[in-house]
Amino acid sequence: MISDLFAIDRSTPVIIQGITGRMGRRHAALMRAYGTRIVGGTSARAGSIDEMPVPVFATCGEAVAATGARASVVMVPPEDVLDAASEAIAAGIGVVVTIAEGVPVHDALKLKAIADENDAVWIGPSTPGMARPGKAKLGFLPDISLHPGDWAMLTKSGTLSYEVGYRLAARGLGQSIWIGVGGEVVKGVRFADLVAPLAADPATRGILLVGEVGGTEEEEFADALIRQSFPKPVLALLAGRESKQGVAMGHAGALTFGAAGTLQSKRKHLEAAGAEVFFSLEALAAHAVELSSSSDQDTSEEWVHG
């Protein structure tokens, strides 16, 4: 269930699939250092490696039975993501984050269907992950960009969102939750899926959306805001104003065809839903600061120090 994301904290038991790989080892250590409760991992090489700081299992089923893991961070190559994430879901894991970039789209379609059937939450592919700043992170959002606070950050691009988080953190603004939905065409959690839970989340003052050209996710998100009569401020930064038709700049999802997915279309939809749209980092940051200082700071204090 999508609400499971809002329950992730220091006590949530997390496994890393592919923990014995270069990426898996490194990020397991970084996540632990941040406070994430990594209880184990899986690897085809389970048993043959003994210097790991947490137990390594051959399968997710064994890992879940032994550790009670409720979330998994999948750190395997893109062509193995479908099998690995399906295995986690079959083992009863409720939140699966897949980091790898380059997952074939037809694999993503299959995985989305599997996640939906099992009521599991899939974040990815091609995402730096998600975080509840000050509590835990699943993935590799950089610590210098994470800061406990009361804005929900919903982002497509990794690096661009780091820049936004960093710029806001430098001015004392932080995040209640940060969800990187990723830059691919077909994905698990989409911007629009997060509108209802964020409307209900008392720790969230508003949404900072970091979107980009291509796809229709920002438009769907705007429609969801309207359906929900979303009661909190929404600020959106959109990248890709200078992109060419038919050219995907790095993100497969950033490919545009005709009118759908253009920045004009996104801006129109978002503004019609009451969101404020920005095309520069500084304009977004300045406005977020303005909104934050003009309202009651007391309600946010506990989150700033949370």
Next chain:
Amino acid sequence: MLLIECDGKALFEAGGIPVPEGIVVTGRERPALPGGGPWLVKAQVPAGGRGKAGGVVFCATEEAVDQALERLLGRPLLGHRVHACLVEQAARGTEAYLSLMVDPAAGAARLSFSDQGGVDVEAAARNDGALLCEVCVADPEAVGVGIERLATRLGPQSAAALRMVAPALAELFFARELLLAEINPLFLDVGRAVAGDAKVVVDANAISRQSEIRRFVEARPEVYADVWRKMNEGFDFIDLDPDGDIGLVTTGAGLSMMLIDELTARGGRPLNFCDLRTGQMRGRPDRLIRVLDWLAAKPGLKVLFVNIFAGITDLSEFARLLTEALARFPRPDIPVVARLIGPGEAAARAHLAAVRPDLATYADLDQALQHVIAVSRQ
């Protein structure tokens, strides 16, 4: 990645979807024209809207074909150079529309048909409801059921055409892992349906297991330059503005896009998009050397802007690789502005200051952008 029409049609033909007889012309040598006229000469660029942009020419005579080829080949069209033209017999019949695509919001496959094909079918159909859709679970069986369901909503000629073409299109969609397979127009004639155009979007992520698609890219590296580069280099570099003067050495797709927007808004002209993926450099400067070589070849280059927001990458190592690569940069006169932030940034700046005191280094992005713009105007 959008295939050019002739490659899309090669895929259709191999999959059993009839296409007009045609030839591909790339240079002065033109093979014999297919059958008797009239013909269509169609510029092969990976972009929609070719007809409106003058890239599709109806020709009644052989002389007209040659004139059209002369006019189109080598010219820019919709932001791409025309490397090839497809010349084919003009098909006859009523025009319909058929497509099968990935529907990201539904996580499904979307089958669409309209008995009013043509240039503006999507816009027109949205307005008067003439575009019929079936959203199906993305597997062959469900799409087969969707085709039948859609056929029952159509008149007899359209239903027959749909049953003739859509199953083959669906087979291609799944076997070749397509994102979009669109036929517009689909010419309907007595007992026959012919694909007048092919708009096929393939999944660049699946290319390592799709050898037929890979062969298209390898056969035309000049057309599919971006994907060819990604296949062969493992990172993204896209030429943006041939008259630009700011060379970007950047990492992260979204941030690089944003930097292009920020520079352009300040009156700058970035030459390129670049996502180095610094996390994959593994202690070697090769990737940086490649990018610097490509940028050095740009006659307009006035300044290099290095921007790395490192989540994990150790910047002290990156700085060492950067100075190694810059030592081999063929244009040492070009000023370099570097903005580095993340783990090891202090050590990185110290290294740059020691080895390349001429570099302007910043932690603040806005200051760095300002400096880049100032230098590009000199």
